[in-house]
Amino acid sequence: MNPATCLGAVLCLFAGQEPGPAAPGQRFTAAVADYRAGRYEAAYAGFAAEAEARGRAAPAELLADLALAALRVQRASEAEAAARRLAAHAEPDQRAWGEFLLGNASWQRGQLAAAAALLADAEPFAWDLAERGLGNALASWCRAAELRPGWPEALRNAERAARRLAEVRQLRQAAAKQQTRSEPEPPPQKPPRPSQQPPEEQVPELTTIALAPTEVASLLERLREKQHEKRQARQAAQRANAAVGERDW
Secondary structure, eight states, rough: OOOTTTTTHHHHHHHTOOOOOOOSSSHHHHHHHHHHOOOOOHHHHHHHHHHHHHHOOOOOHHHHHHHHHHHHTTTTOOOOOOHHHHOOSSSSSEEEEEEEEHHHHHHHHHHHHHHHSSTTTTTTTTHHHHHHHHHHHHHHHHHHHHSSOHHHHHHHHHHHHHHHHHHHHHHHHHHHHHHHSSSOOOOOOOOOOOOOSOGGGGGOOOOOOOOOHHHHHHHHHHHHHHHHHHHHHHHHHHHHHHHHHOOOO
16 A cells, blocks of 8 residues: 555545635645645645745645645655644644644655565665654554544554554564575685694684573682682692791790
8 A cells, every 4th residue: 555645535635625714825726736636746846835935834734735745755754844843733633633644754654664674685774764664653643643532544543553563573573584594504614724833833722612691600600619729729838838937946
């Protein structure tokens, strides 16, 4: 499913609102018409230009439509920027829409990263980006449902994000196991060349052995016992030398 359309008709309903008095202007009206006609690049350009012209006074409807159009053209960063402004709105209902659209942007990021992680030449951090994006989507949609209690679309999307996040984690584990099985065995090591150094100058080769925690504790205890025995023997020798050196006056 396309990340930009995963939220269903609710996005189109919000984007399709008639431009109210808070967002007048021919540019906005043309952008709405482009969006309805599926000309998303043109719609995004129109909404972006209108938002830039209005600056900090951009109304909530314009910010929401800008975020929706940005998602349609795979511009998650621009959608996120507009949604964050909406999430800081004074009205709780508009903040809920901001969180809702932030979830949409994070969902798009997570889905794209998950698809990239399954490629043969995927970057190792693609799974991290996928989990982060889907986790952020889940959190944003949960906040939207809290700001607007009983919002079924937000709840359904949160459930979808939770299922997808669990699925991606399973895919990651399966990919890691597959990579482990497909890794070639290391080639056999060649015997070392005879050293040209005289025998008395050759440096012995150290061998490292992995020990269990209990084995390490036992080894340390034996070392302490040996050190104690050496210390006692040294003290006994010192006492014996002192006794021999004493003179009978």
